Amino acid sequence: MAEYSKNVKIKFNNPNITKSKNLINNVIIISIEVKMSNIIKETTTKLEITIKELANLMGVAEGTIRNWGSKNEVPEWAIKFMELLIQNHKQEKILYHFKEAITELQKQ
Numbered sequence: 001m002a003e004y005s006k007n008v009k010i011k012f013n014n015p016n017i018t019k020s021k022n023l024i025n026n027v028i029i030i031s032i033e034v035k036m037s038n039i040i041k042e043t044t045t046k047l048e049i050t051i052k053e054l055a056n057l058m059g060v061a062e063g064t065i066r067n068w069g070s071k072n073e074v075p076e077w078a079i080k081f082m083e084l085l086i087q088n089h090k091q092e093k094i095l096y097h098f099k100e101a102i103t104e105l106q107k108q
Contacts, residue, residue: 047089057085060078
């Protein structure tokens with residue numbers, strides 16, 4: 001499974017955060033927000049498609065995907081769907097290269 005979150009170092013100078021548990025929860029929330037916006041970009045980049053084409057693949061409006069990215073509110077099903085699109089794309093590339101290799105071997 002691909003990793004979408006970036007390493008983000010954040011200093012909290014909030015006196016209201018006194019327990020390490022609260023600090024950890026805040027960092028996790030920030031990490032998830034970074035992950036959500038990056039999955040859309042990674043999917044469109046790796047598949048070499050536009051957001052409109054991604055929307056058509058997912059059966060949603062283009063504006064819906066743009067809203068997910070801008071609000072960092074990508075539904076879990078959409079994240080899984082995009083992860084599967086990326087995995088499928090990788091598998092198709094591997095299959096293509098195997099077919100090319102077999103074709104070359106058959107020529108010999």
